[in-house]
Amino acid sequence: MKKLVPVLICVFISVSLAAQQKENLYQVSGKITEKSSGNGIPYATVILKKDSTDQKKMVACDAAGRFTLTVDTLQSYTLTVTAVGFKELSMPVQLSGTKTDIGTVSLEEGIELKAVTVTAQKPLVRIEVDKLVYSMESDPEAQATNALEMMSKVPMITVDAEENIRLNGQTNFKVLVNGKSSSMMNSNLKEVLKSMPASTIKNIEVITNPSSKYDAEGVGGIINIITNRKTVNGFNGSVGAGISTRGDLNGSLYLATKINKFSFSGRFYGSQYSEPKSKTSTTSEYYNNQDYHYSNAAGDRKYKGMSSGFSGEASYEFDSLNLLSLAFWGYLGAYNSTSAMNTDYRNTTDEITRQYTSSMKNKNGYGYISGNIDYQKTYKKPDKSLTFSYKLEDHPSTSEYKNNVTGLVGFPSYYQRSENDASGREHTFQTDYYDPLTKKHQIEGGLKFILRQNVSESETWRDTVKLLTGNDLDYDQYILGLYAGYVFKLEKFSTKAGLRMERTWNDGVSKNFGKNTTFDNRLFNLVPYITFTYMPKEGRTYHASYTQRLSRPGIWYLNPYVNDVDSMNISYGNPSLDAEISHSFELGYSFFSPKLNITLNASGDFVNNSIENITKIQPNGGKISTYANIGKNDRYAIDANINYRPSPKFSVYADWSVSYTKLQAVTDYAIKNDGFSFNGYMGARWTAWKNGTVSLNAGAFTSYIGLQSKSSSYYYTGLGISQYLFKRKLMISSFVSDPFWKEKSYSYDYSDITFYSHSKYSYLSRQLRISLTYNFGKMDLQVKKARRGIQNDDLKGGSGNQGGGGNAPSN
Numbered sequence: 001m002k003k004l005v006p007v008l009i010c011v012f013i014s015v016s017l018a019a020q021q022k023e024n025l026y027q028v029s030g031k032i033t034e035k036s037s038g039n040g041i042p043y044a045t046v047i048l049k050k051d052s053t054d055q056k057k058m059v060a061c062d063a064a065g066r067f068t069l070t071v072d073t074l075q076s077y078t079l080t081v082t083a084v085g086f087k088e089l090s091m092p093v094q095l096s097g098t099k100t101d102i103g104t105v106s107l108e109e110g111i112e113l114k115a116v117t118v119t120a121q122k123p124l125v126r127i128e129v130d131k132l133v134y135s136m137e138s139d140p141e142a143q144a145t146n147a148l149e150m151m152s153k154v155p156m157i158t159v160d161a162e163e164n165i166r167l168n169g170q171t172n173f174k175v176l177v178n179g180k181s182s183s184m185m186n187s188n189l190k191e192v193l194k195s196m197p198a199s200t201i202k203n204i205e206v207i208t209n210p211s212s213k214y215d216a217e218g219v220g221g222i223i224n225i226i227t228n229r230k231t232v233n234g235f236n237g238s239v240g241a242g243i244s245t246r247g248d249l250n251g252s253l254y255l256a257t258k259i260n261k262f263s264f265s266g267r268f269y270g271s272q273y274s275e276p277k278s279k280t281s282t283t284s285e286y287y288n289n290q291d292y293h294y295s296n297a298a299g300d301r302k303y304k305g306m307s308s309g310f311s312g313e314a315s316y317e318f319d320s321l322n323l324l325s326l327a328f329w330g331y332l333g334a335y336n337s338t339s340a341m342n343t344d345y346r347n348t349t350d351e352i353t354r355q356y357t358s359s360m361k362n363k364n365g366y367g368y369i370s371g372n373i374d375y376q377k378t379y380k381k382p383d384k385s386l387t388f389s390y391k392l393e394d395h396p397s398t399s400e401y402k403n404n405v406t407g408l409v410g411f412p413s414y415y416q417r418s419e420n421d422a423s424g425r426e427h428t429f430q431t432d433y434y435d436p437l438t439k440k441h442q443i444e445g446g447l448k449f450i451l452r453q454n455v456s457e458s459e460t461w462r463d464t465v466k467l468l469t470g471n472d473l474d475y476d477q478y479i480l481g482l483y484a485g486y487v488f489k490l491e492k493f494s495t496k497a498g499l500r501m502e503r504t505w506n507d508g509v510s511k512n513f514g515k516n517t518t519f520d521n522r523l524f525n526l527v528p529y530i531t532f533t534y535m536p537k538e539g540r541t542y543h544a545s546y547t548q549r550l551s552r553p554g555i556w557y558l559n560p561y562v563n564d565v566d567s568m569n570i571s572y573g574n575p576s577l578d579a580e581i582s583h584s585f586e587l588g589y590s591f592f593s594p595k596l597n598i599t600l601n602a603s604g605d606f607v608n609n610s611i612e613n614i615t616k617i618q619p620n621g622g623k624i625s626t627y628a629n630i631g632k633n634d635r636y637a638i639d640a641n642i643n644y645r646p647s648p649k650f651s652v653y654a655d656w657s658v659s660y661t662k663l664q665a666v667t668d669y670a671i672k673n674d675g676f677s678f679n680g681y682m683g684a685r686w687t688a689w690k691n692g693t694v695s696l697n698a699g700a701f702t703s704y705i706g707l708q709s710k711s712s713s714y715y716y717t718g719l720g721i722s723q724y725l726f727k728r729k730l731m732i733s734s735f736v737s738d739p740f741w742k743e744k745s746y747s748y749d750y751s752d753i754t755f756y757s758h759s760k761y762s763y764l765s766r767q768l769r770i771s772l773t774y775n776f777g778k779m780d781l782q783v784k785k786a787r788r789g790i791q792n793d794d795l796k797g798g799s800g801n802q803g804g805g806g807n808a809p810s811n
Contacts, residue, residue: 025070027099032065032081035106040065042538043594044083044107048093050075059648060594063539070647071095081105131224132592136201147201147225148193154204155597157223158643158653159685159695165189166655167206167221176224202226242771246764248273250771266312273335274304276764284757291353292621297343305335323376330369337362343568344409345621354621355409358566365398383436393426401565415463420561422456422473442487444498452477454508458561473560473575475508477552492535500527502550510560510575523579525550539592551580553611557627568622578629582607597643607633612665612707617755630665631707654682661705671707671752678702691724712747716765731773738765 032044046067048057061067071077079102080090086107093102134154151157151165158166167173175189205224237255242248249272256265281298309331316324338361345354372391378384399420407413432446456473459466485498504523509516531545559573588601610631616624637659645651662674681699688694697718704711717740722733738744744765750757 025072026074026095026097027068027070028077028079028093028095028102029066029068029099030102031104032061032067032083033104033106034086035108038106041083041086041107044081044086047080047082049078049080062593062595063537068647070649079105081107083107132206134204134206136198136203147198148190150198150201151193151204153645153648154206155592155594155643157206158651158683165193165223166653167223173221173223176222177227236776238773238775240771240773242769244767244769246274246276246767248769262314262316264312264314266310268308268310270306270308272304272306275302277302278761278763280759280761282757282759284755286617286621286755288754289617289619289621291347292345293348294346294350295343295621296346297341299339299341301337301339303335303337305333307331307333321378321380323374323378325374325376326371328369328371330367332365332367334363334365336364352409354411356405356407356411356413358406359404360565361402363398363400365396367397368395369393381436383434385432385434387430387432389428389430389432391426391428391430393428394423395425396421396423398422401563403565405567416461416565416567418458418460418563418565420456420458420559420563422559422561423454425453427451440489442489443485445484446482448479448481448483450477450479450481452479454558456559456561460564472511473508473558475506475510475558475575477507478505479503494533495531496533497530498528501525502527504552504579508575521578525579525581541588541590541592543586543588543590545584545586547584549582549584551582551611553577553579553627557611568620569625570622571625574627577611577627578609580607580610580629582610595645597641599639599641601637601639603637603639605633605635607631610663612663614665614667614671615708615750616667628665628667630667632664634662636660649687650684651686652682652684654680656680663705663707665707669753673705673707673710675703675705675710677705691728693720693722695720695722708752709748709750711749712745714746729775731775733771733773735769737767737769742766 028048030046032041032046033039034041040061040063042061042063042065044061044065044067046059046061046069048069048071050056050073057069057071059067059069074095074097077093077095078090079093080088082088086109089105089107091105093100132155136150148159148165151159203226205222205226207222207224237253239251239253241251243250250269251271252267252269254265254267257263277300279298279300282296284295286293286295309329311327311329313325313327315326318324339359341358341360343354343356343358344352347353370391370393372389374387374389377386397420399418401416401418403416405411405414405416428448428450430446430448432444434442434444436442454473454475454477458472461467479502481500481502483498483500485496487496488494502523502525504525505520506523507520509518511517527548527550529545529547531543531547533541533543535541553574557573557577558575560575562570562572564570583606584603585605586601586603588599590600591598609629610633611627611629612631612633613625613627614630618624637657639655639657641653641655643651643653657679659677660674661677662672664670664672679699679701681697683695683697685693685695695718698716700713700715702713716738718735718737719739720733720735722731724731742764743762745760745762747758747760750759
């Protein structure tokens with residue numbers, strides 16, 4: 001592997017230099033102004049067309065009306081300029097050298113018409129009060145590329161070296177298709193976009209401050225893909241496969257078809273993943289314990305697993321105003337892990353008081369299956385709609401833990417096996433109504449009912465004896481919600497306000513150690529939000545907002561299953577948890593031009609009943625971890641995002657965030673923690689040669705602040721190269737993660753007034769991945785879906801470190 005990375009870099013440099021030597025580039029620049037005043041026309045669209053062919057180059061001017069176009073042939077061209085509210089202008093241009101400046105080009109006010117046909121071209125980019133719109137129809141490159149590549153051209157969107165998408169530097173955005181949540185986009189975004197020709201897209205809308213039209217809880221922004229509503233029958237699809245130096249394998253299949261009024265698309269994928277043996281160690285000090293004052297543990301771990309997933313969408317359009325759509329998706333997986341640990345405890349005089357070894361084998365299964373059906377009634381009035389929706393979700397999980405403990409000093413030898421079956425099922429019924437009364441006034445309203453059913457059953461054996469201890473849960477949650485929203489828009493100012501009323505019923509039975517505990521609670525919440533937006537000039541926006549959000553604990557936090565397979569590290573969930581209520585304030589500024597985008601945000605989030613993981617030290621030196629609503633969590637942050645595109649073939653981007661977090665809780669004693677955190681990343685994407693792209697990225701994160709913990713800093717780098725072949729039917733991609741570090745370490749510090757613990761984790765970081773994707777068929781279609789639908793985002797998710805129930809790693 002040491003020899004492989006330099007070879008790849010040399011190949012990359014050689015190919016890049018060869019491509020540069022082969023291709024001479026010529027620039028055409030100028031400025032577009034108003035004829036009457038001489039002022040520059042912001043974001044006017046400039047098209048340069050070869051006189052001998054239909055090939056075009058297109059670019060949007062900056063805020064001052066300036067533009068630069070790059071071509072590869074020294075010849076005569078026709079330059080066409082269009083702008084909203086001005087007459088189209090065409091003129092001949094003869095390139096005279098490497099750089100040709102045509103000076104100032106003036107446009108007259110008015111739109112030139114021929115009979116009833118508008119001859120003006122659509123602008124490439126336009127700014128509205130609450131969104132930015134990029135016109136795929138107006139970009140000639142959309143006819144010969146896929147949707148993922150075009151995403152990198154859209155302002156405020158970046159695509160890094162691993163083809164991960166960020167909106168304004170954030171990853172917690174939502175993707176809609178024709179205004180509705182798409183299952184495939186949410187679960188397999190980059191794979192779907194790579195298989196989707198850009199020519200099937202009409203516009204891409206970037207909405208960083210969603211109005212009441214969208215369910216914006218917990219979402220950093222929205223990318224809304226508006227597709228061409230073509231009725232041409234046909235099909236298309238893609239197959240892909242990948243491999244890595246760790247032995248990971250993956251494959252996928254995508255198919256879509258349209259027959260008259262019926263549309264369908266489906267995707268299936270499978271993967272095998274593994275992690276080579278990693279090393280872990282923990283050193284601890286327990287201040288109030290004389291016999292077990294110090295502990296040391298060291299060992300290794302490795303795991304291997306498989307997963308598969310599927311998704312599909314179908315729709316039937318009765319007529320232009322009535323649509324029935326269906327979506328289903330899910331994934332299933334399992335992984336096995338093995339670990340071996342050596343542990344010893346020492347007293348205050350550093351004498352060994354306990355010593356043992358443990359060999360553990362875990363089997364975990366996880367899954368998620370969901371489907372929804374929507375009926376949408378639209379009206380002749382644009383955007384007015386009435387939607388009825390039903391959604392079903394099921395997420396089972398299983399776990400089996402086997403631990404063989406050999407006592408060496410002061411500790412018994414034993415064999416323990418534990419099994420847990422858990423599942424959560426959710427039914428949601430929803431109706432939504434949206435009506436843009438006028439250009440200035442919009443209203444919406446809706447009703448939602450959710451039923452959540454969570455079940456957990458477990459069994460434990462010590463040696464060959466089944467222990468008579470139950471850790472079972474039967475838990476039902478009922479939620480009735482009613483919401484209303486209003487939007488008021490002026491030319492430069494808009495305000496958005498809404499209110500959600502929710503009533504929650506929780507009923508459950510927890511069976512712990514043979515004792516049944518019945519618990520129930522009733523909650524009523526009013527959830528307001530309001531935002532203000534001001535756009536003094538084209539491309540400059542100020543906004544201020546306040547929102548209140550609910551975050552309910554999921555099955556991972558509620559599951560009372562006691563994971564005591566390691567008797568010195570016990571964990572379990574808490575079925576009595578309440579929903580978190582957070583208050584969020586934000587002030588922001590954004591600047592947009594075709595080449596440069598800058599976004600600045602200052603925010604504050606305040607939670608008085610946050611769900612926190614609490615670890616307590618037992619008299620025998622063991623640890624018990626669970627969850628409780630005992631936290632007060634205040635967070636202040638400043639975020640900056642910059643995206644610079646000096647040319648259509650090259651872009652650089654960066655995002656930085658500095659935050660201060662303060663946490664405190666009261667248990668048997670007060671726990672406090674606070675500190676500053678920094679995280680940032682930067683990258684570049686370059687179309688270095690014909691149909692070839694190079695991407696670079698790097699990032700760094702400082703300590704993560706938890707109630708009882710702080711983590712070490714973390715950093716990463718990556719290099720990606722992709723190439724299209726056979727008329728862009730076949731794409732070959734390679735990616736090297738962390739080419740300069742073969743192995744890296746990560747650590748956590750846990751502490752309060754009773755203990756201090758330091759854990760270190762070392763793992764193989766360098767990896768090479770290669771993938772192939774082949775596209776076939778003809779795509780002049782897109783499955784049509786209801787504009788509004790169900791999107792439940794009120795659950796607080798779990799993680800693989802959660803104690804209650806077998807949990808799976810995220811993939």
